[in-house]
Amino acid sequence: MEHHRSHIYGVMAEFDAPEQLIHAVEKTREAGYHRMDAYTPFPVEGLAHAMGLKRNMVPFITLLGGLAGGLGGFGFQYWAAAISYPQNIGGRPLNSWPAFIPVTFELTVLGAALCAVFGMLALNRLPQPHHPVFNVKRFVHATSDRFYLCIEARDPKFHVAETARFLQGLHPHHVTEVVYD
Amino acid sequence: MSAGQPPIDSPEIRRLTPVLGPGHTFRSVTDKISSIVLTRPTSFGWFVGFAIAFSLTGLMTIAIGWLFTKGVGIWGINIPIGWGFAIVNFVWWIGIGHAGTLISAILFLLNQKWRTSINRFAEAMTLFAVACAGIFPLIHTGRPWMAFYMFPYPSTMSLWPQFRSPLIWDVFAVSTYGTVSLLFWFVGLIPDLATLRDHAVTKPKQIIYGMLALGWRGSVRHWHRYQSAYLLLAGLATPLVLSVHTVVSFDFAIAIVPGWHTTIFPPYFVAGAIYSGFAMVLTIAIPLRKAYGLEDFITMRHLDNMAKVMLATGLIVAYGYFFEFFLSLYSGNKFDVYLVQQRLHGPYAPFYYALILCNILTPQLLWSYKLRHNVAFLFFMSIVVNIGMWLERFVIVVISLTRDFVPSAWGRYLPTFWDWATLIGTIGMFVMLLFLFVRVLPAISIAEMRELVAETSEDEK
Structure with a gap:
């Protein structure tokens, strides 16, 4: 046997x-x-x-990727514009968050999509x-x-x-x- | 509706115009689609088409090489018209790409079965269109070897990109779009690459397809996660595709130039993108189904549906034109009113009228059931819309820039040979990539066609 x-x-x-x-x-x-x-x-x-x-882990990994992309993306822009190299242009706010939304959105999608694909491949070995x-x-x-x-x-x-x-x-x-x- | 015609979407009309020709089995769809890549000899026509496209790509390389040697002065751009063909072509190409994502993601979420046989090459079209689009802003920077300045990297100057600028939004939007489109396309290809691996008879093909297939074996556990990932990608690509042309429209709408500074731009750009993209899908699908005998897979139902989407998005675009026109007059802003007059009577008026003819008037013929079922007419119509959408971007970019706020800043724009060479060259590159694609990869998703066979055989029971 x-x-x-x-x-x-x-x-x-x-x-x-x-x-x-x-x-x-x-x-x-x-x-x-x-x-x-x-x-x-x-x-x-x-x-x-x-x-x-039943369920699989792909959606959860995708969520994590999206959160990392979005928070990281916004955080980085905030850091770059308000902490690392602040520029006072006519007293405009350094944390001009509405202008940071497009990049934040794109990075959310990018992080989620990368995690969805590579997470799926990794779980499938x-x-x-x-x-x-x-x-x-x-x-x-x-x-x-x-x-x-x-x-x-x-x-x-x-x-x-x-x-x-x-x-x-x-x-x-x-x-x-x-x-x- | 004429007397003899059955009501739209009745079971009868579905039988008359199926999404899949009758009598197909899992095996027949597999063999038919994979044979195009694996066993069929490359036809003479393919070589002729490829040679032409390859020569045009060569023209593009020369045009770009000359540009790098001499600088952007070889183009027709000047001050005040700094944007010219590069931006017109960029917006045009990226718009064309949008239909591929719409078909693969949005129609997938809406559970539209007819998307199955067209999504693969529409996604390929997206990738190649994004590749063409990406060239233009890069070479338009003047010093493309400095383009990495647009990415956030820790430089010795401690500087970061200006994240409040639409230019940087563009960089992120287009590169994300390119990446996600590639992932989506590749994930869809994995099971088909495994099919090619298993059907290939020569060793090199087995090895290459085998490596690309990543060892896919169709395990139910794999499919289970694969389907989750595919659905999530579709869900992510849907807002992404809408955001990309929105961001592209911000390049204009954020500026204060008359004719650009309007809130209608994002939805109207997205509709225009889908419009031109569907036109391009038709331009590709019609010769493709003819050349490879795929009439069973890309049926009249597909062509009819695509024509309807074109008609619908064309009407949204027409609404956009109307409101652009109306709001300029209604605002009473003298610069906006003057811009409208310039469009109607200025030196570039013929372009404006040609645009109205191509994008609004001619497409109304698509209301006719007969014409929608005339393949030659649809092909002609798709070319007309492609030209029309290019003219739209030309009108937006050039007329506004030639008629700024003060007469001393007015100018004229005339494209040079090198402008045309670059545009035609990218068309050549696009066609060349498509020719290579249909030769080495399955132009229709085999796995999804099997699913369609399973579903349609269930329907018949």
């Missing part, structure tokens, strides 16, 4: 249609498996729900040049027209033969073992 685990990442089933995959995910969860992932060529509606995924699922020959169809479910070896209930048999019972196109190389 231990020997298997070191070689095998999981067992993967291939489906033709998104509905079949959602159904398979539901069945797999009912059967008591938890460590699994589904792979689809486009975001399938209802699949995240079926997988039990991307870029990741290689992953065991790419060892499956047929997996190239995951970016075209096929839908995959992979039950991972780290699931406590995982057993190569039994899990493969279980997946066969869901009427997939194919069932393959996913091995580390």
